[in-house]
Amino acid sequence: MGDVPRVSEIRRYPVKSMAGESLAEVDLDRRGVVGDRWYAVVDDDGRLASGKHSRRFRRRDAVFDFAARTTSDGVRVTGADGEWPAGDPALDAVLTGAMGDPVRVLPEGDTPHHDEGWVSLVGTATLDWCREHWDIDADPRRLRPNLVVETSEPFVEETWTGPLSIGSTSFVVVKRIERCRMVDIAQEGLPPLGGWLKALAETRDQRLAIFVDVVEPGTIRLGDEVLLGGGA
Secondary structure, three states: OOOOOEEEEEEEOOEOOOEOEEEOEEEEEOOEEOOOOOEEEEEOOOOEEEOOOOOOEEEOHHHHHOEEEEEOOEEEEEEOOEEEEOOOHHHHHHHHHHHOOOEEEEEOOOOOOOOOOOEEEEEHHHHHHHHHHHOOOOOHHHOOOOEEEEOOOOOHHHHOOOEEEEOOEEEEEEEEEEOOHHHOOOEOOEOOOOOHHHHHHHHOOOEEEEEEEEEEOEEEEOOOEEEEOOOO
8 A cells, every 4th residue: 555644633523513623632432532523413303403404413504603622621612702611501592593493512312423433534645636636625624534644545545444453543444435515515614615525426426535433442643553454
């Protein structure tokens, strides 16, 4: 495969669909990145605020106007009018006003907050290829990955099978990720894009990057190698 991929960015999203945080290191348990998407904005029907409609999700683009980060006092949410701790009734009131329906920020319960895999990963060469061939701003934040890894071959991560290890954590590859309109909408301070989803649908069966699930919990740090086969 050439050069060994290394972790170049670690991201966590304490509240599903809100802007997240960039980290130097992170612990992982069997659920994935500790604290990732632990909270979500939930309506009275139990559906989660997202950029798409499904059995579990309801499209509420106002959620992308907020950001969440983890502090020593817990998760805090920032919006245009202030900052609140997760679980604060004042935050729920602000979100209810923004979304036009009663909603609350709740921890994960019976409905999983993740989509189809616990940890998402994309390679830098993949993003570079998209920029070059489709003339788009392929900012990784549009994909909301947990891990960005330095790679030298576009889409190589989508060919990985079996176990892999990063830092002291081991994983199994689950599947390629099917993308939705979220790659093109305004989020994380990025303007609307347009065009990325269409290009993916026309040439790559609308898929980009991979999901991996944790087999052995551990810690990942920036610069850690991605070792195929579960180890050196």
